[in-house]
Amino acid sequence: MKKEYPNEPIEITDATFDEIVKKYLLIIIDCWAPWCMPCRMLGPVIDSLAKKYAGKIVFGKMNVDENQSIPQKYDVSSIPNMLIFKKGKMIDRIIGALPENAIESKIKQYL
Numbered sequence: 001m002k003k004e005y006p007n008e009p010i011e012i013t014d015a016t017f018d019e020i021v022k023k024y025l026l027i028i029i030d031c032w033a034p035w036c037m038p039c040r041m042l043g044p045v046i047d048s049l050a051k052k053y054a055g056k057i058v059f060g061k062m063n064v065d066e067n068q069s070i071p072q073k074y075d076v077s078s079i080p081n082m083l084i085f086k087k088g089k090m091i092d093r094i095i096g097a098l099p100e101n102a103i104e105s106k107i108k109q110y111l
Helices: 017-023 037-052 069-073 100-110
Strands: 026-032 058-063 081-086 089-095
């Protein structure tokens, strides 16, 4: 895995979760599923934010159909559900397919 902050969302699995969350100061994990239409609508927004905040915030994507233990651990009962981690600890979440400016105003407070 690369050391620098990626400018696109990285794939996160149950197996890689702990390592990735500890590696980056601030990471937002989009818990989603391919069949979820709001999740699919949120995809381009996450891509855009990953480019805009490259070097400051890392964005990850976790498919909840393929990875169930981490979403269960963090009480992900509806998707899309973005888990916000800072210094390895979950500090907040954003639920729903919000517009980019709404997500951006929420995440700016953690920079």
